Amino acid sequence: MWQKLAYFDRRIIFIFIFVAVLIPFLTTWDIPLGYTTPSTQSLYDTIEGLPPRTPIMLVFDYGPASMPELDPMAVALSRHIFSRDLRLVGVTLVVTGTQMCENAVAPVAAQMGKEDGTDWVNLGYKPGDIVLIDRMGQSIADAYPTDAQGRSTRQLPVMEGIRNYDDIGLIIDLASGTAPGSWIVFAHDPYKVKLAAGITAVMATDYYPFLQTGQLIGMLNGLKGAAEYEELINHRALGTLGMASQSVAHLLIILFVILGNIGYFAITRRR
Amino acid sequence: MRLQVPIAIGFLAGMFMIVQYFVPHPAFKTAYDALEEWVMIIGAFALVLGLQSLFQTHIDKIRRRREGYSYSFVTLISFAVMFLVGMIYGHRPGTLFDWLFDHVEVPLDATIFSLLAFFIASAAYRTFRARTPEATVLLVTAVIVMLGRVPIGELIHAKLPDLAEWIMVFPTVGAKRGILFGAALGGIATALRILLGIERSHLGGGR
Numbered sequence: 371m372w373q374k375l376a377y378f379d380r381r382i383i384f385i386f387i388f389v390a391v392l393i394p395f396l397t398t399w400d401i402p403l404g405y406t407t408p409s410t411q412s413l414y415d416t417i418e419g420l421p422p423r424t425p426i427m428l429v430f431d432y433g434p435a436s437m438p439e440l441d442p443m444a445v446a447l448s449r450h451i452f453s454r455d456l457r458l459v460g461v462t463l464v465v466t467g468t469q470m471c472e473n474a475v476a477p478v479a480a481q482m483g484k485e486d487g488t489d490w491v492n493l494g495y496k497p498g499d500i501v502l503i504d505r506m507g508q509s510i511a512d513a514y515p516t517d518a519q520g521r522s523t524r525q526l527p528v529m530e531g532i533r534n535y536d537d538i539g540l541i542i543d544l545a546s547g548t549a550p551g552s553w554i555v556f557a558h559d560p561y562k563v564k565l566a567a568g569i570t571a572v573m574a575t576d577y578y579p580f581l582q583t584g585q586l587i588g589m590l591n592g593l594k595g596a597a598e599y600e601e602l603i604n605h606r607a608l609g610t611l612g613m614a615s616q617s618v619a620h621l622l623i624i625l626f627v628i629l630g631n632i633g634y635f636a637i638t639r640r641r
Numbered sequence: 642m643r644l645q646v647p648i649a650i651g652f653l654a655g656m657f658m659i660v661q662y663f664v665p666h667p668a669f670k671t672a673y674d675a676l677e678e679w680v681m682i683i684g685a686f687a688l689v690l691g692l693q694s695l696f697q698t699h700i701d702k703i704r705r706r707r708e709g710y711s712y713s714f715v716t717l718i719s720f721a722v723m724f725l726v727g728m729i730y731g732h733r734p735g736t737l738f739d740w741l742f743d744h745v746e747v748p749l750d751a752t753i754f755s756l757l758a759f760f761i762a763s764a765a766y767r768t769f770r771a772r773t774p775e776a777t778v779l780l781v782t783a784v785i786v787m788l789g790r791v792p793i794g795e796l797i798h799a800k801l802p803d804l805a806e807w808i809m810v811f812p813t814v815g816a817k818r819g820i821l822f823g824a825a826l827g828g829i830a831t832a833l834r835i836l837l838g839i840e841r842s843h844l845g846g847g848r
Contacts, residue, residue, distance in 0.1 A: 377767075380763040380766075380767075383759070383762050383763045383766055384759045384762075384763070387758060387759055387762045388759070391758065401792040401793055401796070402792065402796075403792050404792075404795050405792075405795050405802040405803075407802075407806060408806070433750060434746060434747040434748075434749075434750035434751050434754075435750045435751060435753065435754035436754070437747070437751055438751065438755070466742075466746070468732070469739065469742050469743070469747075472734050472739075473743070476734070497681060497684050497685055497688070498680070498681040498684060499684070501677050501680045501681055501684070502681070504677065505677060508674075518733070519733055519734075520733075571790070574809070575809065575813050575817055576817065578809055578810060578813055578814045578817065579814050579817050579818050579821060581810075582810070582814055591790075592790070594790050594791065594792075597792075613791065613792050616791050617791040617792055617793035617794075618793075619758065619762070620787045620788065620790075620791050620793070621788075621793060622762070623761075623762050623765050623766070623787065624784055624787060624788070626762065626765070626766040627765055627766060627769045627780070627784070629766075630766045630767070630769070630770065631769070631770055631771055631780075634770050634771075634772075635771075
């Protein structure tokens with residue numbers, strides 16, 4: 371019996387996790403979110419403090435694999451940016467980011483009556499990575515002569531008065547990998563532009579040191595970060611919905627770990 | 642000459658990039674801008690090399706009928722379809738390319754990544770065993786962070802999120818910073834070895 375408890379078939383775990391993730395989505399189970407991480411609050415406060423029409427650069431450094439965690443952040447941030455009458459400039463260092471930006475921002479902009487080209491723009495993907503980041507520090511229009519739709523960047527009303535990072539109020543990098551490190555080194559440090567990040571929970575530990583040094587003014591950490599942000603802007607959506615599933619899945623994993631340890635200790639004591 | 646010329650180019654370009662950082666003269670700025678342009682152009686050529694490698698690998702697999710070669714057909718056909726659709730219809734919102742991305746690429750990519758949740762749960766169950774005092778510390782810390790990072794943790798104990806955040810902000814940052822310093826020093830040492838021609842493995846030949 372102890373052997374079974376310590377080493378049971380992993381397919382049983384898979385079934386339990388599947389059910390644990392699925393059921394909260396099918397019910398209206400609502401777990402209250404009371405605690406707000408200081409780094410989430412700090413990002414919210416920074417956006418709240420920006421004057422109207424300030425441009426915010428929202429960077430979509432992720433692909434479909436990280437959508438469940440990062441899309442809720444993108445949607446919540448877009449909603450906040452538009453509600454504060456700020457301008458949104460979408461860019462990406464990864465090929466799939468262009469569509470990520472379009473899919474996240476366009477519906478929110480349409481809902482809030484914001485016009486593509488006037489209130490927001492998707493500049494899209496350009497190869498170059500860190501060189502592209504550096505080039506935008508000198509001239510965004512030179513780095514991006516056209517947007518993702520092929521319109522001249524210099525002619526777009528949303529880009530009026532935006533030369534380089536000096537005219538950007540805040541850069542927020544939504545990333546599933548190491549891109550925020552590049553933005554810290556090649557945008558924040560040389561050009562002193564304010565920088566924040568929204569990252570998958572698995573990458574969060576990598577960026578806590580940069581919060582402490584002030585190189586990142588705020589950070590959204592995984593789906594919980596997105597849910598906290600939704601709570602702050604008073605618009606509960608996918609992030610909050612995912613919290614019930616994540617809570618149950620975490621509890622279940624802990625339960626499995628406890629059972630595994632009970633079985634393991636029972637076996638070793640017998641030996 | 643085959644080795645000396647690339648090493649000399651690497652040394653000069655590398656030294657220039659270091660020096661220009663400290664010299665705000667317009668001549669340096671112009672040269673720096675030109676080099677940046679070159680990097681972007683050379684970077685675009687890397688795509689051609691990547692494609693060549695993709696075709697070589699999969700065509701070879703099909704020719705030799707290696708295990709799973711049918712997947713190579715899928716890869717090559719998928720590439721051809723996306724390439725042709727992108728070239729003919731463009732990639733703007735509402736195009737066929739956009740539709741294929743949203744209805745094929747997105748669900749496939751998301752599905753593969755979501756499998757990770759199941760494997761993490763299984764791996765946690767199998768490996769998180771309190772075999773030693775160090776493993777016990779890791780186990781307890783993981784449980785606190787896992788509970789503190791979800792709203793249900795707050796319902797179990799009001800201080801759990803604060804404790805999880807304390808773990809992330811202090812012990813984790815301390816350890817992470819040590820790793821970062823180590824990696825940065827290693828990066829500087831490797832860069833110097835490449836610039837001075839001591840490290841030559843990137844030039845081929847494994848020396």
